[in-house]
Structures are given as structure tokens and as C-alpha cells.
Amino acid sequence: MKSPAYKVVVTLASLIFGFAIIGAAVYWQLEYGERSGGDPGAVSGDRAFTTEELAEHDGVSGNDCYVAVDGDVYLIEGFALWQMGQHLPSNGRASCGYDLTDVIDESPHGRSKLQLLQKVGTLT
Ligand code: HEM
Structure with missing residues (x-):
């Protein structure tokens, strides 16, 4: 049989340990969460692209398809007429x-x- 005092100590220790884990997880997410994974700023709408960075989004090998018009960069996704990085009706002119x-x-x-x-x- 454990004494009541022992149970209180174990319960409190468990609570403190639990909050420490949650606190560490929240801190980790706030500090590093934004920077981890994927394409930073991909959906923010305000990322600045160089011509080289734009060229990496060629719509093939799992890359997104981005194109620039008048200094703005757009995502092209979900259009039947854009396949494998090419705009089918354009005869190779629009990639x-x-x-x-x-x-x-x-x-x-x-x-x-x-x-x-x-x-x-935007394209810089
Ligand atoms: C010489 C160049 C191009 C040609 C000949 C061309 C031709 C066409 C044609 C015939 C259509 C289908 C008819 C229509 O929806 O009006 C179309 C659709 C479309 N075009 Fe173009 N286009 C060209 C360039 C571009 C460029 C540069 C963009 C984007 C910056 C673009 C974006 C689209 C989109 C989003 C659609 C709708 C696709 C869909 O519904 O599946 N096109 N284009």
C-alpha cells in the first residue's frame, strides 16, 4: 500500500512533467515550426522570386508550376490544359x-x- 502523501507527490510530479513536455512542444513549434518543411512562403502571396527561383518551379518532377506576368508570380494548378509543365494549346510557347x-x-x-x-x- 502506498501512502496518500506518496500519491500526491507522484500526481504532482506527473503534472509538472506533463506541462514541461507540452511547454517544450509549444516552444519548439513557435521557434522552429514556420521554418520547417516545404517551400517557405509558397502560399503567402508576397514572396520575392529571382528568375532562377522562378525557373525551379517548372511543373515537372513534383515541382509546382509558377509563371510570371507583369512582375507578378502565379501558381498554376488544377487546369486540364496545363500538363507536365506545358500549356497544351500554346505549342511550347507557354511553359x-x-x-x-x-x-x-x-x-x-x-x-x-x-x-x-x-x-x-513578385519577380525581382
Ligand atoms: C501563346 C500562348 C497561349 C495560347 C495560344 C493559349 C491558349 C489557350 C487556349 C486555347 C485556352 C482554352 C480556351 C480558353 O479557356 O480561353 C487556354 C486556357 C487557359 N490559359 Fe492559355 N494560352 C497561352 C498562354 C497562356 C499563359 C501565358 C497563361 C498564364 C499565365 C495561360 C493561362 C491559361 C489558363 C489558366 C487557361 C484555362 C485552362 C483550363 O481551363 O484548363 N495561357 N489558353
Whole structure:
């Protein structure tokens, strides 16, 4: 038989240990959570891209498809006419990872499709 005092001490120690674990987890998440994993700023809409960083988003090998128009960078996702980093009706003129400001002016739809796209940042 354990004494009541022993039970109180064990309960308190368990509580303190438990809160310490939770506190450490919360601290870890706040301190390091934002920086871990994936593409930082991918959905924030305000990331600055160099031409080289834009080119990494070529829509193949699991990369997202990003394109730039007029200095804004857009995510292209979920469109049947964009496959494997290529815009099928464009005959190779519109590909992911490039500044397509001049190309979009040659398209039948012009800038009207931009409103369907999520802006992820700007091209520096
Ligand atoms: C020479 C270049 C291009 C050609 C010939 C072209 C042609 C087309 C055609 C024929 C369509 C289907 C008809 C329509 O929805 O209006 C289409 C759809 C679309 N285009 Fe283009 N386009 C070009 C460039 C671009 C560029 C540069 C962008 C983005 C920056 C773009 C984004 C889209 C989107 C988002 C759709 C809708 C796709 C879908 O619903 O599956 N296009 N394009």
C-alpha cells in the first residue's frame, strides 16, 4: 500500500512533467515550426522570386508550376490544359518557370485567365 502523501507527490510530479513536455512542444513549434518543411512562403502571396527561383518551379518532377506576368508570380494548378509543365494549346510557347508577359499577349484569352490564378509573389 502506498501512502496518500506518496500519491500526491507522484500526481504532482506527473503534472509538472506533463506541462514541461507540452511547454517544450509549444516552444519548439513557435521557434522552429514556420521554418520547417516545404517551400517557405509558397502560399503567402508576397514572396520575392529571382528568375532562377522562378525557373525551379517548372511543373515537372513534383515541382509546382509558377509563371510570371507583369512582375507578378502565379501558381498554376488544377487546369486540364496545363500538363507536365506545358500549356497544351500554346505549342511550347507557354511553359512553367518562365516570365510569360510577352507570350500571354499572343494568346486568344489575353490577361483574362490571370484572375483564375493564385498570386504567390513578385519577380525581382
Ligand atoms: C501563346 C500562348 C497561349 C495560347 C495560344 C493559349 C491558349 C489557350 C487556349 C486555347 C485556352 C482554352 C480556351 C480558353 O479557356 O480561353 C487556354 C486556357 C487557359 N490559359 Fe492559355 N494560352 C497561352 C498562354 C497562356 C499563359 C501565358 C497563361 C498564364 C499565365 C495561360 C493561362 C491559361 C489558363 C489558366 C487557361 C484555362 C485552362 C483550363 O481551363 O484548363 N495561357 N489558353
